[in-house]
Amino acid sequence: MKVCPYCHSYNLDTDLKCSTCGLDISNVQPTNFNTTAKQSNPDDSGAIGWGFLGFFIPIAGLILFIVWRNDKPKSSKAAGLGALISFIINVISSFLYAFIVYLLPVFGVTIGLFFF
Numbered sequence: 001m002k003v004c005p006y007c008h009s010y011n012l013d014t015d016l017k018c019s020t021c022g023l024d025i026s027n028v029q030p031t032n033f034n035t036t037a038k039q040s041n042p043d044d045s046g047a048i049g050w051g052f053l054g055f056f057i058p059i060a061g062l063i064l065f066i067v068w069r070n071d072k073p074k075s076s077k078a079a080g081l082g083a084l085i086s087f088i089i090n091v092i093s094s095f096l097y098a099f100i101v102y103l104l105p106v107f108g109v110t111i112g113l114f115f116f
Helices: 048-056 058-068 073-103
Strands: none
Touching (some): 058 073
């Protein structure tokens, strides 16, 4: 099938003019709709370096995840995963810190001041 570059309607491979708008489509190549393989981006290696960047600078990892999610899905996933892991570790460590500093004294457990 040929797709008209002007009105985007479908035409037979043998058509010389678009059946909808009537413009010339004789130089348009037929489209094979049976191929589902995506064209891979050679720059999309999904290197672990993007994960480290996302881990140490989570906002950069989040931005790269949003910007690259369609063009470079592997690198986008690595950067987003690094940012997500960093966020989870920061939340867990904050709760742990709050537990040690504020809740343990409530239960009568004291820790030396040289730790904090």
